Amino acid sequence: MTRSITVLGAGVLGLWQALTLARAGHRVRLLECSVEPFAAAASLYGGVMLAPEREAETAPAMLRELGLEGVALWRALYPQLHCNGSLVVASPRDQGELERFAHRTQGHGLLRADELAEREPDLAGRFNGALFFADEAHMSAPDALQFLLDEARRAGAEIVFGVGAGADTNGDNAADVVIDCRGMAARDHLPDLRGVRGERVLIRSTDITLSRPVQFLHPRIPLYVVPWGAGLYMIGATVIESEEPGAMSVRSALELLGGAYAVHPAFAEAEILAFGAGVRPAFPDNVPRAIVRDGGRRIFVNGAYRHGFLLGPVLARTVADYLADGRTGALLRV
Incomplete structure (x- = not known):
């Protein structure tokens, strides 16, 4: 079923959501409060290393397998990914x-x-x-973010900068689903962040x-x-x-x-x-996740901590699967 979806926040999580859901055939509008792309994105402060094996030193065990999935999804999408190991x-x-x-x-x-x-x-x-x-890989954060932005537009997503979270998310013209990827700006709704x-x-x-x-x-x-x-x-x-x-x-x-x-x-x-x-932004266990609220009409994708680039594509696929047929996964909480 095709839905009208508003994604809030144009960091790495929001861009992966917009791209994946637009490719799945949904009508996607991505809203970002900053006027310039990535001006307020914490994503710019990443390395960026896709390092599921090294992250496993301190991360929960499940993140290793999910991280390997994330690396595979980046490899399939991003031609400028450097796959030289670490x-x-x-x-x-x-x-x-x-x-x-x-x-x-x-x-x-x-x-x-x-x-x-x-x-x-x-x-x-x-x-x-x-x-x-x-088997690990790396990339330049600004280049990768720009690539995701361009690909989301190419997939049919509408990208709007300089617009707050209230636009098209309330009232008669509200989207069917709002996916909130605003990081710390969503803390009022996620008190354990x-x-x-x-x-x-x-x-x-x-x-x-x-x-x-x-x-x-x-x-x-x-x-x-x-x-x-x-x-x-x-x-x-x-x-x-x-x-x-x-x-x-x-x-x-x-x-x-x-x-x-x-x-x-x-x-x-x-x-x-x-x-x-x-x-x-981080949750108490430092594991990012998608949190479903309001019967599926609002989904918070947050808590990226050190894993935004690594698990961004996995979270996007998780949300797409949930919207398609109600499937849940390790990173989704209903």
Whole structure:
């Protein structure tokens, strides 16, 4: 049955919902309060790494299998996805961290120093070895979001920027279904939602070339370096239990930049393009989900935390299946 659907919020969750439901034949209208695309999207503060195996270190077990589905859906959709795997390294004095990480995860192989140098020549001589997660992938957040926006429009979804959540969601012309993907803005309806602050630095370097994400383990400042192409690197790590949306602290900036320098001293000469901080929505168990209310007329898709890009396509398929025939899944609560 074809429905009239309004999707609220044009971050990664809302874009996947609009695209999937438009392709399923529904009449979709996506509303975003910001005038410029992605101006208020917490999605921009992602790496973005599709890393179900590495996320399994701290995430609930079910997210590994769902994350593998998410990677497969991205591979089928996005031609610019970089499928080079990812690396986890540690300094020689912190080899215990690497061993513990290996015991808590699966889907990886152990590389010797020479094998690491073959895959990433600029890391030659830097580390004694690495864990290689061959099936993981990564992408640039701005490029991926723009691609999803363009594909949603191509699928027939109407995208409207600079419009609040009240437009076309109430009154005589209300949509059959409203899918609310507004993150922290939906907290009045989701009282157990909390904010988790994340910070990142965007730099440009012509002195070092990496072809895959590198996660650097350290007892105090574990971080990741994600290549976005054209010499751009996203440096991130911080997970702070805070809903403060302000600018990055000096401490966080020093830790992130110092960690990048520990991965390779050439980053000391990199150009800093931007510091950024955003608040990501999370449920108490850090698992995103779709929550059905009002007999199916309103569905909240929220709690993305660290998993918005990884599980966005899975949540979209979950909602599409529910609307098609009432099917439920691990990420849907009725």
